[in-house]
Amino acid sequence: MKKLVFVILSLLVLGFTNPTPVSILEKVDKNMSSINRIMEASMTINGKRATKTITSKTWSEGMKKSFTEYLSPATEKGTKMLKLDGQLWIYSPSTDRIIEISGNMLRQSVMGSDLSYEDMMDDRKMTDLYSEKLLKTDTINGTKTWLIQLTAKVTDIAYYTQKMWVDTAKCVPLKQELYGKSGQLLKKIEYKNVKYVQGRWFPYTFVYKDMLKDSKGTEFKITSILFDQTIPAATFTKASLKQ
């Protein structure tokens, strides 16, 4: 009897202290999603033989509109990329030409890194994509987290299931594991350097690691980010590629 009372009390305590997984995800979405963003970042690709760093500036609106200008290295400087729905155009300054690339390229790796264009640009709300289940509380590098299991509720999604460790205090993910349909671990993402910006917590460093590949992963470091700005409509046009 004593044991039963203890179990009931424990459950009640857990119920009061842990918010529902939906509310956690809503808070995560509030921090991670935005109407639009302007971001300057560097991406360091740690290959087997060499390491290369690419810096870029991106203007994006949700999943459908994105404009990126590469700032370095010298070989990539001035290259611009425009994505509108399923269409993708690339402008190369060396040839001064705009080339349309198959939209299916969006599923490919970004410049040999561990992340694809869709990984980088998927800004949809987690609550719209996944049904959630709170597994337990956990600790990552001394920070208390909720471990949530996410299972896709829509079909057009790259990863069927995910495990997400969410900082209990800041409500941002600190770690994510992405799984295939059959349960194979495919990718790991670590979020670091969480900063308070424009009324939200946001991680400034993402480390992507393809778990099937023997690589050291790709580090994506944000140098500056602005949310919900007024981006001129002309930014997302082909004319802006040559400017």
Add this chain to the structure above:
Amino acid sequence: MIALKLAFRNLFGAGLRTWLNVSVLSFAFVVIVLYNGILDGWNKQAYNDTQEWAVGNGQLWHSAYDPYDPYCLQDAHATISDKLSTLIKAKQITPVLITQAAIFPQGRLQNILLKGIDPDQNIVKIPSAALKTSDSTITAVIGKRTAMSARLKKGDNILMRWRDKNGTFDAKEILIIDIFSANVPSIDNGQIWISLANLQKMTGMTNEATLFITSKQYSGADIENWKFKGLSFLMKDIDEVMKSKKGSSTIIYGLLLAIALLAIFDTQVLSVFKRQKEIGTYIALGMTRRSVINIFTIEGSAHSILAIILGSIYGIPLLAFLQTHGLPMPKNMDSYGLSIADKIIPVYSMGLIMSTILLVVISSTIVSYFPTRKISKMKPTDALKGKIQ
């Protein structure tokens, strides 16, 4: 007849000079037959192997399918209709579903084309029967080139990642159940073959296909959204390679032939110069200039007849030996994407031999004729005296 007799008598009389000319021309003759025989043999082997292993008697392609654009595969698939199912049952066509995937040999990513084929098909020689399994293991057959590039062997397990029709990732280990050796790189390089049912299940493309390989029984018509591609279209690459090879080979044997013809030309010029008294005598005896030109032209072109006879004496055993034993090819020749066997068996058709004989005879007659035109301008009296004209 007199001209022919005189021509051969003069030729044999010239001794070593004649035999040197004849030897060079006979060598050119044998090389032309051999080189073209090798190309024809390669062409025939490439045609047969490509048909047997890859294209059957033609293919029915989904309207969005383009073999040179792997990104089209996301859209290039459709449901197999009842009409197509009837043809599959009648063994007239067999479906193939294609998608992009990646394998991770030794921890490195290698993009591949994942192809699903019916294990019961017998239209192409891909060992699909090995893909029949009773358990849930995904079994695969690969070609020797893929096995070599991914360092895989029979019985190995390899992790493979793919996306379903909605773009959702999945990954699983597959078992390499067989490695086939085919001379056709288009069904081997960077490709993994699994059972059609498995691939349809993995991608959620139930009862769908990207293309159909047809057998000889199939009429060759378009069906609904599927366009028929005949052998002339599917073999276009091989035809173009052969055309370019024949072009480059023409230069090689053209040069060889030119050397031999130059020697005949030279001999003819010398004959007309040195044998002026003889020419004068012929004319004095009542021969027309035309007849004398004929004698000298026949004498020059008789080199080619002797060359063909000499070439046959040593060429027939040599060419027959190569036809029996084949000509070994360097090991990595097929890594260039061409369908090529370990050994090429030359094919010497009657057309090839006759056309080469005609080429040698006509070209040597032409080069023999030009120097003799000088005879028509000779004064018989001066010629009889041996005066240089």
